[in-house]
Amino acid sequence: MFRRATISLALVAASLATLAACRPGGVRRPALVTKANVALGDSLFNNGSCQRCHGKGGIGAANAPTLDGKKWLQLKTGSYDEIVKIITEGVAQAAIKDPAHRFSMRGRGGPMNLSDPQVQAVAAYVWTLSHK
Ligand code: HEC
Known part of the structure; x- marks a missing residue:
């Protein structure tokens, strides 16, 4: 249970980091x-x-x-x-x-x-x- 929650949190953090790296037009910042x-x-x-x-x-x-x-x-x-x-x-x-x-x-x-x-x-x- 605890481990699954940790994994989900890590996934959410990773997705947020990916989103943050994207520019509004969908172009990734080099x-x-x-x-x-x-x-x-x-x-x-x-x-x-x-x-x-x-x-x-x-x-x-x-x-x-x-x-x-x-x-x-x-x-x-x-x-x-x-x-x-x-x-x-x-x-x-x-x-x-x-x-x-x-x-x-x-x-x-x-x-x-x-x-x-x-x-x-x-x-x-x-x-x-x-x-x-
Ligand atoms: C002596 C004038 C001059 C200087 C100084 C100059 N450029 Fe240019 N630049 C031009 C010309 C002329 C073009 C091509 C325009 C054309 O094809 O009509 C151009 C094109 C460009 C392009 C491509 C633009 C496009 O529409 O595709 C970029 C990017 C660029 N220059 C960046 C720079 C940067 C950064 C510097 C400084 C390190 C610089 N230029 C210094 C005259 C200059």
């Missing part, structure tokens, strides 16, 4: 989207080169699109892994979709020369912009 990574990524994005083209908070500006995920130009699904990849590699001039965006996006934030952990942090922040 493992690297931690509070610490989002905070570091926010600082790197909004003090570094990203905001010069994408605007503060990634709202979009003359030279680069909004990152709110309503309509991606380069990304397909907006997954965390795709975001890591595009930040690492950048967007070559010839690959730019909207001709209003005049300058290529350099990999690793160009002069910021982001390390892998920094790319992961910026990607965590960018992921949150389309998963509010």
